[in-house]
Amino acid sequence: QGKEPVKVGLVSSKSGVFAQQGEEVMRAVQFAIDEANAKGGVDGRKVEVQSGDDEGTPDAGRRVAEKLARDGHNLLIGAIPSSISLAIAQNLDRWDAAYFIVASKSDKLTGDTCRARSFRTNHSDAMDIAMINEWAKSLKEKKFAVLAADYVWGRDSGESFKKAAETSGKSVPLSLYVPMGTKDFSPYIAQLKDSGVDAIWVAETGRDAIAFVKQAEEFGLIPKTKLIGHSLIQNFMINGTGKALEGTPGTTAYTPDIDSPRNKAFVTAWKAKFNRLPTDNEGQAYNGAQVMFDGVKLAKSVKPADVSKALRGAQLDTLYGNLTMRAADNQLLLPNYVGRAKVVDGVLRPVVEHTFPPSIIPAPSPLCKM
Amino acid sequence: MSTSSIARIFAFSGAALVAGLALTFGVSSGTVLSLLTQATIFAIFALGVGLLLRQNGMASFGHATYFGSAGYIIGILLQLKAVPAEAAIVLAVLGITGFAFLLGLVIVRVPGIAFGMLTLAVGQMFFLTANRSRGLTGGADGMNIEWPATLFGFPMSAIVQPGNMFMLSWAVLVVCMGGLALGLHGRFGAITEAVRDNEERARFIGIRTLLPRAALFALSAGITSVAGTLTALNTGFVSPESLHWSVSGVALMMVIVGGYKALWGPALGAIVYFLAKDVLGDYANHWMAIFGIALITVIVFSPTGLAGALGRLFKGKRQPRAVAAQATHHTAQATQAEPAKPSAPMARTAH
Amino acid sequence: MSEFVLQADDVAIHYGGVKAVDGVSLTLRRGEIRGLIGPNGAGKSTVIDAITGRVRLTRGKVQLGGQDVTELGPVARRMRGLSRSFQRTSIFGQMPVRRQVELASHKMGVADSGADADAVLRELDLMPMADVIAEDLGYGEQRRLDLALALVGRPSVLLLDEPMAGLSVQESHDLAKHLKALTSRWNVSVLLVEHDMDVVFGISDVVTVFELGRVIASGEPAAVRADPRVREAYLGSAA
Amino acid sequence: MLTINLFNGLVYGALLIVMCSGLALIYGLRRVVNFAHGSLYMLGAYLGFTIASQSNFWVALVAVPAIMALFGVLLDRYGFRLLQDRDPLTVVLVTFGLLLVIEDFVQTVWGKSNLSVATPEALNFSVNLFGTAVPAYRIGVIAVGAGVALGLSLWLKYSRIGLFVRASSTDPTTTAMQGVNTDALSAGVVGLGTALAGLAGVVAAPFLALSPSMSSDVLIDSFVVVVIGGLGSLSGAFVAALVLGLIQSLGAVYLPNLSAVLPFALMVAILLWKPAGFAGSRT
Amino acid sequence: MTALLTLDNINAFYGSAHILHGLSLSVNAGERVALIGRNGVGKTTVVNTILGLAALKGGQIHLGKHALHKPRPYMAAQHGVVVVPQGRRIVANLSVEENLQLGAAVGRKGHWNVPEIYKLFPILQERAHTPGTALSGGQQQMLAVGRALMANPSLILLDEPTEGLAPVIVDQLARIFNQVAGQGTALLLIEQNMSLVVRVAERYCAMAKGSVVAQGRVENTRESLKDLETHVMV
């Protein structure tokens, strides 16, 4: 053949706080690559991959990304936290690389730090918030509390929810912002129990969320008071909390139920290989890898500059159906989902209940100048 | 101070600069150069941490504060477009040094390992604050540093070329180290050593012990902030992780592995750390465990670190008196309760 | 100017209930050596601490060359010529001998601190060890280094807390002779706390005896030696 | 509302007591600030998870401290004892190395996912405490903390071995000269301290989430406690642990904006006021 | 006659510093031996070697019949040889009485117990519950001796017990050493104060540069005193 191979630089967490999610992302990207190679490659090219551990910190993330990119693996993909993605996006021109974001949600990535060579194939915070605004109107409960992680994402989530709920005539008498790394949620649970609300908006991350759910169950907050989760009913959290989240509604970024031909094919292949359904992180990472491959196909080149140019504004066939890569900020315009943790075939997992079309996605940030 | 030792310091610095140049031109791989840059920046960081330990027997578990803050200060100043980038750099380094001096006036009074825990606590306060902040600094997500197109008259794109970036960092390292060697050779060095060895007696020969210790703390923080500045330049990004105590822990590890009795030990430790990690990274998922074991091994087999081991290799220096340390250590404790006696030398109780 | 270089009036140091020093008056004339003896715990070291400003006085006043220094800190007193050595050797363990003596001299504001340090080192026979790290010295040498640190800048008053403790008979005698010679040559006044009776009675011009924080006798060595109260409280068979 | 918050403060305080008494004991005898203590706690929790899922929680409650005690004895014998003549700082760094090794070990054996241990059936009910329902398991945690505090205090004050431990923590060489086998004593005490870390891990497992990063938060909280309490002082650590537990619980409610930095601010304040800590005279 | 302590041709080091050079020494049951020598000849190092605080490299140490291959600080006391260390080393956070109880750690039965010690040193009973280090120097020395007796040892090593003590206290201690020895406990007295040596010891070993260079009998006479002092002058 003699065509230049597609060289993927897979940057994610093998250690550190995000190790578990990192593991999922790595698995799914590897799966996508193996699958592509088995089908004769992408655009007739072999796909090669090298991976590096970002240790969950931007510093290490930048270091391994730079190493991979300078070694020629300059189609980067995979970091979990926004901080690492921001650190990588910043340097793409210097390293002559392109970057595919599959898990980081910060608006900055498509706002003031947007880059011509960085593409987000998952939902941004702004997209989630837009959905929350819609969703809050349809919630039946009247009185809410907010429990959110005390940092940008948690605050944005909690405050937008409060505003949306109050706009649609509901009350939110109690908002609790919990420091990250909190182990013992009992002081907060006591206040939540005391407040007499009908439901609680929960925007917590990872381990904190798991600790909260477990302790809420212990103190009898669950199932008495309903939880509504922002990124709460993710597979790894459901698995970490026993049965506590069963029946909990919440936002979900991907589920195996999404009705598109590509997704069906993906789920079938995944099941054949791993004998289980893909998780949300796995779905999103696979999807990101596909966008990258589509870029190569469209550009007929593996040069990051060409791939980026080809993808900008492109119409893409994805796991989520036929979508646009918005030219203004390189954000993939995805539908968004609300689901509920349910037992299906003996497994507790998020199941989609309501789909919000890409039409509700807010306009691109004016801060983004590419 | 003897002129011959000054000449030696200049000769060594000159040789180091030439070696750096040779590396820059000899190494063509951008990857290797960027790895070396990172290592050099951390060598400066470790130099700062090691300085405090060497000259004052104080182990800081919170120097990440000064490392990370440099990036934040520059980032904020640039984002606000308050001052030109050159001024922002100077302000960051001076500001951190000044702040550390004030903080030092308060915290260096706490003795021993408690000092280490205190620096840890102060550092975590900064980390948590940066983590939950919003707006300008971007909280947990971190912030970009909007460097202008030119810096000190050089185009930014040229500065960040791997070769140039390495040479810049290397030159800064050499200048810092040479400057310290000169400075410590003289009066300031003698004063801080005296305070380290025996604070009580130092007071009785007329040294006001608080100021030199605070000044040393500030100097050490200042050097660390220089490393932070270079990182800001190299990465163009800063986030709360750079303030986290584990970063301070890693720096301290470099210092110990390299050996803090020699000025260049910590720098050696940093470079070894990065090279080893790079080699390990390709082969193992278990770098944490491997590095942990390596750390323990070095500590057990060469208490003066790699620098000490190399020193012994070349000069046949004798081993430190391990038994003596033990005997005096316990005596020091036993006598502490005897109030009428002068307290044992700082260097001993400091542990 | 008063006839006394050092004058402590009715000095008292109480630690809670313990009256370590309880109303003691002491004086030193120029060039005089005053021996201070007394049983363990009598308060000898504490008096030195009081005069040098290492502890706060419960009561009393300290004058140096006729000036009241009661409110001054140890450093200020040292700058005015009040120097001391320590009962437990107190040196800078990791520093070379000359570097620390020179530093001490510089800190005393001596213009040519190098020359001053060399003079002191020569005086105490430490010149051959000038570049040795203090920790590596022998014990006797360390005691002398301790003394050297106290001697730089030519203090007018020297308070010595058991300088002979732990030295051999020979070394004690040598040091005593040295001290005697030095005081007359440099015209410095010495308060010498020491348990070695031969030394104390051998070189002191006057002797003061403490017991339980008070002066029980004071005067010419011979007279003090003969005092029956002193014999009973302190000297025992050594007298 | 106040009741429940005080109660919660006591629960976390009790957990910290178990944690910190081990840290303080090891510091007392070996002059080692054990950075690996948090990892030992984590190891205890994970071992508890495995044992509890194989048999039941109560077996884990007994077996884990026993296994950890053995580990502690080995750690002392082949670690601290060989390093006892070293600069204490380097030993601290050795424990830092150990921390890295244990964390990697836990990740390798139990994976990176979050795990959880179910509350033991026998304590899975609520108790009415001054009109508020509180989980019985948490009362059990308080009881464990109180038991550890009381037991250790009495043991140190009145037993022969306790006397040796106190003596040795001030002056090990002199204590040994009197014929006390300080090697065995230290091994025993480090074993006990490690067992307590394991116990804290097992006790925490049912109400805190298990994850490979659970060690560092607890470690830092424990440091705050032992520093505030005075390094190596047990009674100081007990008081400081309760104070910290209450501060975190009440701070979260009444000073939500400051609650995260409150413990550190307290530590800074205390150290500046009394550089050797609350109860400590030692450094 | 049984030897309680035998040092046979021992070499000892601090790190790489060679301090004891082929030193031999033995103390028999009930004997009172003085080990004399000027500062820094290594007297304390002899004790430290027996305790394992200085490194033994070559030579043999026997405690009674028991050979010490790897000495550790607690072994001597377990074989009935107790040290009153230079500088007293009273344990700071223990009360006077607890310091005494610490001395009984080896649990050997015999004449000495807390009440007997109090009879010997009434001042200690008065201060029984104060911290040991709150005592004055002389009282601390008494406590250190009392603590050693609590082990009911067959041999006590006294390392410069009168250093820095007032002459009256030295007299009192001399009486007590004689009384203890009179009850059958052997003494190894390390001293530079020859007036004490002549009052307590019956045999002396003089050290120079890390080995024993002279031995002989001690009489309580002026001549003997002069004789001993010349040994220390070397």
Ligand SMILES: Nc1ncnc2c1ncn2[C@@H]1O[C@H](COP(=O)(O)OP(=O)(O)OP(=O)(O)O)[C@@H](O)[C@H]1O
């Ligand atoms: N900081 C203190 N707190 C309480 N008591 C103290 C303190 N310092 C000294 N003392 C007590 O004061 C008394 C006098 O002690 P000082 O050290 O002055 O005696 P000394 O005459 O120097 O004895 P020595 O000959 O043993 O050195 C003693 O009883 C001692 O215990």
Ligand SMILES: Nc1ncnc2c1ncn2[C@@H]1O[C@H](COP(=O)(O)OP(=O)(O)OP(=O)(O)O)[C@@H](O)[C@H]1O
């Ligand atoms: N811990 C140590 N490390 C290295 N050298 C030491 C140590 N302790 C003592 N020395 C040296 O060993 C030699 C013998 O010391 P040692 O303490 O045994 O003398 P000593 O005869 O007991 O003297 P003193 O009469 O002062 O007690 C001295 O030269 C001393 O400097």
Ligand SMILES: [Mg+2]
């Ligand atoms: Mg004294």
Ligand SMILES: [Mg+2]
């Ligand atoms: Mg000695």
